[in-house]
Amino acid sequence: MTTSAEDHRAPHLPVAELPREERMVKRSPPRRSPVMADVAEAAGVSHQTVSRVLNGHPHVGVKTRARVLEAIEQLGYRRNMAARALVTRRSRTLGVVGFDTTLHGPASMVYGVEQAARAAGYFVSIVSLKTSAPEETQEALAYLAGQGVDGIMLVAPPRPAILALEGLPRGLPMVVMEGGAAERNSTVSVDQGTGARMITEHLLALGHETVWHIGGPADVPAAESRAAGWRAALAASGREIPEPLVGDWSPRSGYEAGRRLLREPGVTAVFAANDQMALGLLRAVAEAGIRVPAQISVAGFDDLPESEFFSPPLTTVMQDFEAVGRQGIDLLLRLMETGRATVPEHLVIQPRLITRQSTAALAPCPTG
The missing domain is CATH 3.40.50.2300 (Response regulator)
Known part of the structure; x- marks a missing residue:
């Protein structure tokens, strides 16, 4: 049986009892992150050319740019944004x-x-x-x-x-x-005001005598502009301008406003300042046994992704x-x-009116 020199090194001793130099694990030095000079060397170009490629400079040849980008990919080079900020401010x-x-x-x-x-x-x-x-x-x-x-x-x-x-x-x-x-x-x-005017004019064109409004919070410019557009459309048509109700953008506030509105006589069209409040309004109307849009038309604002799946699908204003x-x-x-x-x-930026099944001309009143 042959033994090597390592076999005579007391292999069964606990590690702590081995000589210090034998307890040390040799580790390779950590790999240095590549820098711009490494990219330049790998691509066979100057440091300045690499900088031009990184900064999207137009005066770099197509083949040169491709070579530099390939070197960046192979080396895994990442820009030092902190250093760049110091240079470029x-x-x-x-x-x-x-x-x-x-x-x-x-x-x-x-x-x-x-x-x-x-x-x-x-x-x-x-x-x-x-x-x-x-x-x-x-x-x-x-x-x-x-x-x-x-x-x-x-x-x-x-x-x-x-x-x-x-x-x-x-x-x-x-x-x-x-x-x-x-x-x-x-x-x-x-243009929030134009969007609100489009909604209001759409409802008036369907034959409604006036349009009621559930507005958003009073200190929000978008809500103010939508209310102003609604009011301007009614005034331009010589229609009665009802006292608006104010919500907080939530479906619950639309629901509560809807319940109050339904106590008013002759409400046939309502414009809610956003689709969430229109959703709450639709629930209040459904609970009252009123049909949309045969008896009351409902419109919103924003065009939520879910708005086309409301029951019925909601007429609204799309913002890009x-x-x-x-x-x-x-x-x-x-x-x-x-x-x-x-x-x-x-x-x-101009909005766009999206008409769906929640608005329609009033159904004729049945005769006795």
Whole structure:
């Protein structure tokens, strides 16, 4: 039986009793993360050429660009964004302050902003606020500024939050989405008033004498604009303008408003300021044994993904949140490149009326 030198090393001794040098496990040094110089060497190009490819510079040959991208993929190179920010003084990050993002409209706008920012090569840092307290808005803006964001987007701020902007110094480029008359700042919004007029005119064209309204919260610019559009359409047609009811965007508030409305004589058409309140209204009407749309027409606003599956499918107004996000990001990037505009821009996107089975001409009254 032959033995090796290692066999005479007391193999059965506990590890703790072995000599220290034999207890040490040899480990290879950690693999260094690839840097731009490694990419340049692998692709056979200069450091400057790699930089041009990473920054989307147009003056790089197709074959050279492909070679650099292949080297990046093979090496697993990742840009050091912190180092890049020190050089360019740009973090490639945009700040977003969203208000009540549990609701469909604000949530969809935040999503649209995030997608548009990513397509433009930017990350997004989001702060969601439940209240409109001015001090919370200012704290959120200060937090994002402290992170070194390149620009800020406010999504659907209520009136108190908009007023809080007036006391802020002119610093970071800022765009307000659905902020009403935020005159000091550039804005992007859907034409809420036109959407409400389209709904109201649609109901009047079906033969209804007037249209009742369940509005949103009083301090929300979108709700104010929808109520103003509804009122303007009735006034232009010389119709009676009923006293509007006010909800909080929830189905329950629409349900409770609906129960109050049904105690009023002669209500045949109702425009709710969002689809969730219209859903609550539909339940109140169903519980009262009233048929939609034969006896009462119901319309909403927003075009939720579920709205076409309501019973009956809901007539509503569609907002293009993808376009709002894209144009908002484009506007913010222009401000970042040129500095804060001396004259703020106000971009308006047109809504679209979606007619479904919840609205119709009144059925003739049966004769005895």
